Amino acid sequence: MALSPSATTVVKSQHTTAGRVSIRAVPDEDIGREAMIGRALAIAMIQTVFVATAHAACPAVPDRSDRSDRIAAIYERLQAAPSESEGRRINNELWAIWTEAPDAFAQSLLNEGMARRESYDFEGAIAQFDALIAYCPDYAEGWNQRAFVHFLRSDHALALADLEKALSLDPDHTGAMSGQALALLSLGRTLAGQAMLREAVALNPWLPERGYLIPTDDE
Numbered sequence: 001m002a003l004s005p006s007a008t009t010v011v012k013s014q015h016t017t018a019g020r021v022s023i024r025a026v027p028d029e030d031i032g033r034e035a036m037i038g039r040a041l042a043i044a045m046i047q048t049v050f051v052a053t054a055h056a057a058c059p060a061v062p063d064r065s066d067r068s069d070r071i072a073a074i075y076e077r078l079q080a081a082p083s084e085s086e087g088r089r090i091n092n093e094l095w096a097i098w099t100e101a102p103d104a105f106a107q108s109l110l111n112e113g114m115a116r117r118e119s120y121d122f123e124g125a126i127a128q129f130d131a132l133i134a135y136c137p138d139y140a141e142g143w144n145q146r147a148f149v150h151f152l153r154s155d156h157a158l159a160l161a162d163l164e165k166a167l168s169l170d171p172d173h174t175g176a177m178s179g180q181a182l183a184l185l186s187l188g189r190t191l192a193g194q195a196m197l198r199e200a201v202a203l204n205p206w207l208p209e210r211g212y213l214i215p216t217d218d219e
Helices: 033-054 064-080 084-098 104-118 122-135 140-152 156-169 174-186 190-203 208-212
Strands: 009-015 021-027
Touching: 064 084, 064 190, 084 140, 084 174, 104 122, 104 140, 122 140, 140 156, 140 174, 156 174, 174 190, 174 208, 190 208
Parallel strands: none
Antiparallel strands: 009 021
8 A cells, every 4th residue: 555645644444344444544744754654564564464364264284293204304414414505405495394384375475574574674574474473373484484573673582482482383493493592692591592502403503503602611
């Protein structure tokens, strides 16, 4: 929804008799430019969530046991990889699994969120991931991707909360594990961060974040 550059707006929501929600913009000459921008972002977020709730329920996320053998085999290959380049190539296979959303609508929200993040539109990315989580709360990657945006914005506590949820849904997700380690380190929780990072590196010795490990006396 585009806003006219000549007028600021106030967002109003109305419930129709069909149970749907319509959004309209009302001129308000007294609202400043910053408020206009903030409300434009709010409109985008509201519309995204409304689109999500208009769809049928998210399909059940495949049980972890359905893909555990594939993931375990990939981790075995990672641990045996002879070089970092080979490790990165194998690691991409994990991301292909993690970023396979439960249905086409969830996939579109995930893809759009990641695209917005990559273009530094963090507010837009959060809106997409909010909608994805609302639609598919049991899909770990929605939580993991929102955590990444929080981390990029230095909202480390919010990132940590989302990562804890992601790992409760997918405990062997080394992307979320390494992200949690970095969030903990950023919050000054060094021992917990180092312990989590060691768990992740034990599964995938080629994680880029391994450079944050502090060597111990026996290493």
